[in-house]
Amino acid sequence: MANTILTSGVRANLLTLQQTTAEQGIIQNRLATGKRVNSAIDNPVNYFTSLGLNDRANELKGLLDGISNGIQTITAASQGIDSITKLVQSLQSTIKQAQADAAANRPNRIGTSDVLADAGEVTATNGKSRKDIALDKRISNAGAPADATATSVGHLINATTTPATALTISAGSTTYTVDLGANATVRDLVNEINKSGIATATIDDSGRLNVTGAGSDTLRVGIGAGADATAARTNASSATNQNATFGLLVADGNSAGAGITSTGGNSTVRSNLIKQFNDLRDQIDKLAQDAGYNGKNLLNGDKLSIIFNEKTGTNQSKLDIQGETLSAANLGVLTAVSGTALTGQFNIQDDTSLNTVADTLTSALSSLRSISSTLGSNLSVVQTRQDFTKNLVNTLTTGADNLVLADSNEEGAKLLALNTRQQLSQTALSLASQADQGVLRLFG
The missing domain is CATH 1.20.1330.10 (f41 fragment of flagellin, N-terminal domain)
Known part of the structure; x- marks a missing residue:
């Protein structure tokens, strides 16, 4: 069988048509996948770089x-x-x-009136208040206890035999003990009680010493006197202390000398x-x-x-x-x-x-x-x-994406141009074929 021989014109147009069809396939694939680089063959650098970026993402x-x-x-x-x-x-x-x-829950001691200051002392001091008389009165001094006068503040304990005085306060596991100075006054006593943090003390307008526990633990207050500081502290902790001298009573009204304990109730x-x-x-x-x-x-x-x-x-x-x-x-x-x-x-x-x-x-x-x-x-x-x-x-x-994605507008325009080129190539191929047929008719 004889081989078919194509003329150079037909062969050239056919080659162009094949190239155009191949390019159309590439662009159609880009439009279908949305990528201009679909494999390492298309662009190895962009392909692998994009792959690495996507993997990390x-x-x-x-x-x-x-x-x-x-x-x-x-x-x-x-x-x-x-x-x-x-x-x-x-x-x-x-x-x-x-x-x-x-307030209703604190143990307290209330002093009796006329112990620290009485009406006679008010007259003798030219109208000084009972409260001030009581605060200014010395705790101890030589000689029998003496009332306040216009020239003397008075004193409560005879310092001749018991020159040392002490205060002891305790509540729960806390105890506060202090030696009172030789010239200490009731005001000093009140200040020491307040300083203890265990109780608070005041002198009311009747001249009474009031001691109230800071907490609800059993409150023990003792004012003692003795030949020296040790004896005074011992006396302060005993039932024979000097509390009665200061008019202190426990909450139930019993005399302080009978017991130095004052308890509070539950709220x-x-x-x-x-x-x-x-x-x-x-x-x-x-x-x-x-x-x-x-x-x-x-x-x-x-x-x-x-x-x-x-x-x-x-x-x-x-x-x-x-x-x-x-x-x-x-x-x-x-x-x-x-x-x-x-x-x-x-x-x-x-x-x-x-x-x-x-x-x-x-x-x-x-x-x-x-x-x-x-x-x-x-x-x-x-x-x-x-x-x-x-x-x-x-x-x-x-x-x-920037490395591999296709521009759909650009690829679409390219495909349209290729389609036009394809049509032109087909027309050129047809014309070339017709020219060859015209030559053959000369020999017919």
């Missing part, structure tokens, strides 16, 4: 889930701190209610507040235990690690957050009881204990604010890294 997208979980974990802990803060503030309110009912209001206080305290522990997210609880001592980049080893960027084991006990909040307090408890009937608990609650609020501040700082860091990672993912994706 995908790794960072995976880390965004962990960052998001970290934010929720911190937020849950922060919300727990806010709620615990409100509970502590409620505990403070409960303590304030208990403190407001303090019903405070007793009723025990359950309220302890219920609030228990909620601190329960709330802290419920402040977790996705198995992590920063208020239960858990450690949270949030990874920010795709690297490993020393090049890895992450934030480690060590949680706090938060509980009422760790905040120093004791359990309320009425009466003798054991370890971990406080006596709600005792004013001193209430003051201590109030200070503890104030310190607890400071600790909570500190923890909240730390969580807030960490949350700010994680949120900043989250925004940065999102923007970086967009940057990487955009950069990768």
